[in-house]
Amino acid sequence: MAEFAARHSCHVHAYVLMTNHVHLLVTPNEEFAISRLMKDLGQHYVQDFNRANARSGTLWEGRFHSSVIDSTQYLFTCHRYIELNPVRAQMVSHPADHEWSSYCTNAHGSFSDLITPHPLYMALSDDGEERRRIYRGFFAKPLTEDELTKIRQTISSGRALGGPVHSWALNTSVGLSPERLRHPRQRRAIALPAE
Numbered sequence: 001m002a003e004f005a006a007r008h009s010c011h012v013h014a015y016v017l018m019t020n021h022v023h024l025l026v027t028p029n030e031e032f033a034i035s036r037l038m039k040d041l042g043q044h045y046v047q048d049f050n051r052a053n054a055r056s057g058t059l060w061e062g063r064f065h066s067s068v069i070d071s072t073q074y075l076f077t078c079h080r081y082i083e084l085n086p087v088r089a090q091m092v093s094h095p096a097d098h099e100w101s102s103y104c105t106n107a108h109g110s111f112s113d114l115i116t117p118h119p120l121y122m123a124l125s126d127d128g129e130e131r132r133r134i135y136r137g138f139f140a141k142p143l144t145e146d147e148l149t150k151i152r153q154t155i156s157s158g159r160a161l162g163g164p165v166h167s168w169a170l171n172t173s174v175g176l177s178p179e180r181l182r183h184p185r186q187r188r189a190i191a192l193p194a195e
Helices: 002-007 033-052 071-083 103-108 128-137 145-157 164-173
Strands: 010-017 022-028 066-070 190-194
Touching (some): 002 010, 010 071, 066 071, 071 145, 103 128
């Protein structure tokens, strides 16, 4: 993932690997960068997996889903949605206990060659320890049902996750109504922050 993210000029801010799906929070720096990243990653991983397990054929169930988000309003909500996923699935009692997640990098400063801090994350504080303390504070309470529903609906529909002004501006800039902002090629759960 780190290799292909760098190759396609994508910044990964958060991730979680679950038993049957993956969530990513990514900022692409070029048009179609996410699609190229996912295509290369899928092809490379499936080939390696098939070779290691003496099998052939497809591995993924379907295409990925994506949603552009208003970073100012929803960046940390999406961080929490992603990194709390193993807790909601009752796999672990705390996000730090899930080995395949960005939580320990974002909350405790563990090294990761995959994670690139988002500018809003960096703006939490000039001091790294204080920044991580503030970040951990976001996880003091679970996401509300309204937040969960809103994120899930925007991911599955491909609509923008943002306030009315953000959604209207984004949708009209690409010539779509807020209800019709859909990506023509949807794949499995990826949230994309807007700059």
